[in-house]
Amino acid sequence: MRGNLLYAQSGGVTAVINASACAVIETARRHKVRVLAARNGIIGALREDLIDTSKDSAAAIAALRHTPGGAFGSCRFKLKSIEEDRARYERLIEVFRAHDIRWFLYNGGNDSADTSQKISQVGKALGYDITVVGVPKTVDNDLAVTDCCPGFGSVAKYTAVSVLEASLDVASMAESSTKVFVMEVMGRHAGWIAAAAGLAGRTDDDAPHLILFPEIPFDETSFLARVKATVERVGWCTVVTSEGLRNREGRFLSEVGTRDAFGHAQLGGVAPLLAQLVKDRLGYKYHWAMPDYLQRSARHLSSKTDVDHACAVGKAAVELALAGRNAVMPAIIRQSDAPYRWKIEAVPLEKVANHEKKLPKGFIRRDGYGITAAARRYLEPLVRGEAPPPYGRDGLPKYARLKNVGVKPRLPAYVIADR
């Protein structure tokens, strides 16, 4: 077919965004379409900093399937409304025109869906024929319409396995040492990842004993009472907290702290605060963990379901684009929980853009500290299956290293000015 396809990665990367990239490139190659990639997401598209993916071998592209991070670079850069950012949208169309880009695939979350939709509008307005398709991705699992987001299943699996393993450790130490373990997970506005930790336990006495969701205001008295009761009953206690835990006034605990009356900025996150609170009030020895980027880059522990989803949306996005389906996104539609069945369906970007999918109320246990059976039914298929990377003789995963050969610019240099 005539023209090139431009692919770009956006926002926080995941363990499987490159699996989507792999599927995009492999599917396009089967259709004899050349794929250019924007270096560092939309920033590269604006700067005309493009990568010719045809310079990388089939083996290198195939290895993207099991490589975490964003192989072409991602960005945190939000385009505003067409009115406010008209010059930038027009620049994008100019770059598309200069490189004969007929299809644009933007792999990201809410903001990217919004950006994609706007680009498709600008193309029309400027009389440039471009087909824009979104590719869903986010560890936060907060995209609307799609049943889940590629990236979430893997961080969910990492979180559940880590809680299970660390809790076996705590249980061994509790008699004479650590009695409380606090682990902080991502999720500033929605408790999807925290909820996934709940998969590690089946009974009340299994870890995690307490999950703290951003959806439920933190109640110090009730929290401490439950930690104490758990230690007295089980011998130890594992707490999982969302980074986005808030107080009753709706302020993030990580910002206000729980005790510091002097207004000093706290260095850490929520986990050290809670651990210190437990120590000060209950006297228990604690440990705390903050896996941070480790949780969203842990491709070595990805769920197979997640990798399959990531590949499927990448492949579908190319097929939709080549079929001329403008301003859509392939969504994952769940057909049944058990057996787990799903399919891909195109949905309009406008239904995805700027909506945020919250954790349903029915997923949080009535007492606010755990997950329900409904949450488990939803989450379990997403962490199912293993898809480990190949390992080398050096004991490390063999992750792809692309050449990322640049395409010669055809336009004058462009500086992304401050607004």
Added chain:
Amino acid sequence: MRGNLLYAQSGGVTAVINASACAVIETARRHKVRVLAARNGIIGALREDLIDTSKDSAAAIAALRHTPGGAFGSCRFKLKSIEEDRARYERLIEVFRAHDIRWFLYNGGNDSADTSQKISQVGKALGYDITVVGVPKTVDNDLAVTDCCPGFGSVAKYTAVSVLEASLDVASMAESSTKVFVMEVMGRHAGWIAAAAGLAGRTDDDAPHLILFPEIPFDETSFLARVKATVERVGWCTVVTSEGLRNREGRFLSEVGTRDAFGHAQLGGVAPLLAQLVKDRLGYKYHWAMPDYLQRSARHLSSKTDVDHACAVGKAAVELALAGRNAVMPAIIRQSDAPYRWKIEAVPLEKVANHEKKLPKGFIRRDGYGITAAARRYLEPLVRGEAPPPYGRDGLPKYARLKNVGVKPRLPAYVIADR
């Protein structure tokens, strides 16, 4: 044979201490020797709180091979000299006598080797025939004589893989977001785990760009200059720091902080301190991670070499004990780096007890911020190979849950009094 074998776990547990337990029990079963386990290490032995491992099936015991934590409970409890703690040593012998314990295997680090040796002396002094054998274990890799310690290879692999993965994430984000990533690893007195992070990179531009060892006093000026130079050259920078990083006065950074003039206790560890320092002085956006217990319980990512070592020392310990070799420990002797060859050899406990193996000077790069080729030659075989646990339909590893049936006490209750 006549009599029972008592097995106990001690100190911080590892991803593979249960693999040693598995080998101990399986080997003893082959010799028709019944294994009792002390609940929570030496504390259970003192309290006569013993577990009859014969009540657990062969399948349950086999599953210990791939289960992290300490299946019988561990403890942080140090017996002092025979003079100071005579009553406790005598109580132990009393418990041994009551349960016809003829062989005692203590699975731990330096302190446990010391305790084991003393128990063997007390047995002799009291005319009770007991054979005591140490089983090496510690993630810190600081035991003398043995080439490495079971537990270390797995935490080393976890650390190297995590740094590799998280750094791919940082590299993707650096253009418009996170430029510096700081990860804190265990190792209060020796930089073995920090050194293992160095396996993730091969060239100067690969992560980790800076490793901070407890052996090298922290120099703020030189550290900041190197972070800056790395970000300017590579675009981003990954720092790995030991929890035991110290200032020039030899004080732990995690205790004194770097800036707080008011003497406020800092909540976090070293990683948030360093990250904040980078932000304040250089203005770079940062992320930091503190895997804590996750690193030493990550059985899902254990190295096969480590699992093999853990099994081998467990098996050898039983064989040595049954052969009447008192006050020894099976050590891992390296015969060659490439191909990696090793064997087990009995060494006297007195050579192990109370010695601490430091990271050799020749393993730290001359500039103090990385590892040498000699370190890589030593470390690489230890992280080699994968030995993943089986996973269930729920997407989680199938870790052993023992029944841990107690043995009926035969002695009056005993309270471990404060000294």
